[in-house]
Amino acid sequence: MIGMFYFIVKRGVTCLMALVFLLQLKCFSEIINIGLAVYRLYDLPWFRALSWYFLLTSDYFFFGESLIDYWGLVLRKDRFLFALIVHHRLISFVLYCFGFIWFVLSLQKGFYLRQFSLVFFLIFFYIFCFxxxxxxxxxxxxxxxxxxxxxxxxxxxxxxxxxxxxxxxxxxxxxxxxxxxxxxxxxxxxxxxxxxxxxxxxxxxxxxxxxxxxxxxxxxxxxxxVCPVESYYQDNLNCTIPLSFQYREFEAPRPFSFLFRLFRQQPIVRFKxxxxxxxxxxxxxxxxxxxxxxxxxxxxxxxxxxxxxxxxxxxxxxxxxxxxxxxxxxxxxxxxxxxxxxPNPHKIVQQILWLTNDEQLAVYNSLQEQLISSGLIPPS
Known part of the structure; x- marks a missing residue:
């Protein structure tokens, strides 16, 4: 056992994350089985399926947040992973909403309290004392x-x-x-x-x-x-209007573009x-x-x-x-x-100013190197 754990540690962070994930699945399975046995929930509609669905949805969100925080720059290089990273929280929320709706639709008379005990983890509450x-x-x-x-x-x-x-x-x-x-x-x-x-x-x-x-x-x-609040001292009535509230031109979807050509107009729609x-x-x-x-x-x-x-x-x-x-x-x-x-430049500057003098200089030198390598500024 010790040798296997040592081998996993030597394999690095990825294997340790996989180990934590597998241990979590086993612990969750044991607790769910306790709920089924102690409270005789075998006839509870969709109990097992909903339990595992919410677990996997939670794991997708929390494990994804960790991966994005530490490996985001590497993962962004892949097109598919880039889309998952950019919309990670939205995808997680949609998955949760699907489970939420599934739970509401599964509610049945006579099972209400037991079904809600799943959502609010009341199984844990009843296992412990009052x-x-x-x-x-x-x-x-x-x-x-x-x-x-x-x-x-x-x-x-x-x-x-x-x-x-x-x-x-x-x-x-x-x-x-x-x-x-x-x-x-x-x-x-x-x-x-x-x-x-x-x-x-x-x-x-x-x-x-x-x-x-x-x-x-x-x-x-x-x-x-429409003006965002960026600073306590900044007037909320005088700001650069965000792009979401400015008129922009968009090409009309192909199924509707013929309507514009019918009237000899460019298939362009202008709206905020x-x-x-x-x-x-x-x-x-x-x-x-x-x-x-x-x-x-x-x-x-x-x-x-x-x-x-x-x-x-x-x-x-x-x-x-x-x-x-x-x-x-x-x-x-x-x-x-x-x-x-x-990313808000004003907030980023604020965060940098919270650093010590040495840390601010390190950020400056690192940023300068990146800008030079990108060709945005000439070498000094």
């Missing part, structure tokens, strides 16, 4: 609420529009889904929330897309909403890219966002409660209103980091 339950429950709640609130605050620093538009979309989708469902609803959408209908779901989606485009059009004209981003956010808010509400409905049914609180008379607590907002805020943050945010 006193550990309070500690674990608090920390899982912190993980869900605080981490997503942190991501929403990060969105604010990219410009108020990245906060206000998504929040407004969720509100619009909620209202319009109710209106369309009330007047035209006939076909049930999902068992966990019997009052939701396909008519309301589809009507809310189209309304949200239209509302998002109109709201974005007006907000993009005001620097207050944020309008496209607005459509993407609206699609998420209307198609995926509601599953945050379905998830909350299942959670309340599992614990036999009507609302999370009573701070809003007739509407329950704040979590009853913000269940979809948290999921939406996380998506916007992932979307910004994948497609919008680029």
């Amino acid at each position: 006193y550990f339950f309070q500690f674990a429950w608090t920390h899982v709640t912190l993980l869900i609420i605080v981490s997503q609130s942190f991501l929403i605050i990060q969105n604010l620093f990219q410009g108020l529009i990245w906060f206000l538009v998504p929040v407004s979309m969720i509100i619009c989708c909620d209202i319009m889904s109710y209106m369309f469902g009330f007047f035209f609803g006939k076909t049930p959408l999902i068992k966990i929330s019997p009052k939701k209908t396909w008519e309301g779901f589809i009507g809310g989606a189209f309304s949200t897309i239209l509302f998002g485009l109109v709201l974005s059009h007006f907000m993009m004209e005001n620097p207050l909403f 890219p944020f309008l496209f981003h607005s459509v993407v956010m609206a699609l998420f808010a209307s198609l995926i966002g509601p599953f945050g509400g379905f998830f909350a409905s299942g959670f309340k049914r599992a614990f036999k409660i009507k609302d999370f609180g009573d701070i809003i008379p007739g509407h329950g607590g704040l979590m009853d209103r913000f269940d979809c907002q948290l999921l939406m805020g996380t998506f916007v943050n992932v979307y910004i980091s994948s497609f919008i945010r680029s």
Whole structure:
């Protein structure tokens, strides 16, 4: 055993990472089997499949983050890996959303509490004694609420529009889904929330897309909403307008280019890219966002409660209103980091200034060598 471990150590970091991964899989398998045996979860719908899916999704994100941090420059040389690196967080979030939707769709009456114990790791809580339950429950709640609130605050620093538009979309989708469902609803959408209908779901989606485009059009004209916050001392009304809010020309897709030629026009479309981003956010808010509400409905049914609180008379607590907002805020943050945010020279300079004098000189010399080798500056 010692000899094998020594051999793995000699093989380097890659083999040690593989060892950690394999040990993790075995430990996870043992804990899942305990849950199946102790709580007789053999009949629980999709228990094993969902457990392993969430594990692999988590591993993809965390192992990927580590590889990108340390080997990103090498991995970027491959085209396929470059795409995976650039969109790593978005891919991870999409994988998680797929599992999230899969879980909501698998909820069955009589299994609610046990199924939610999978998501909140309550199996661990019940294995330990009652006193550990309070500690674990608090920390899982912190993980869900605080981490997503942190991501929403990060969105604010990219410009108020990245906060206000998504929040407004969720509100619009909620209202319009109710209106369309009330007047035209006939076909049930999902068992966990019997009052939701396909008519309301589809009507809310189209309304949200239209509302998002109109709201974005007006907000993009005001620097207050589009200027990112880069410094505490910098005026947020005077900035270089980000490219997402400037008119740009794009070639029309081939299936539609004949329409332009029909009128003897160049197949060029001119618009502000944020309008496209607005459509993407609206699609998420209307198609995926509601599953945050379905998830909350299942959670309340599992614990036999009507609302999370009573701070809003007739509407329950704040979590009853913000269940979809948290999921939406996380998506916007992932979307910004994948497609919008680029390295910020101002922030990079700030980080360099935090270094010691010797470290700053080392960065300067290294940067100078790179610029000379790239031909951007002449040799000194």
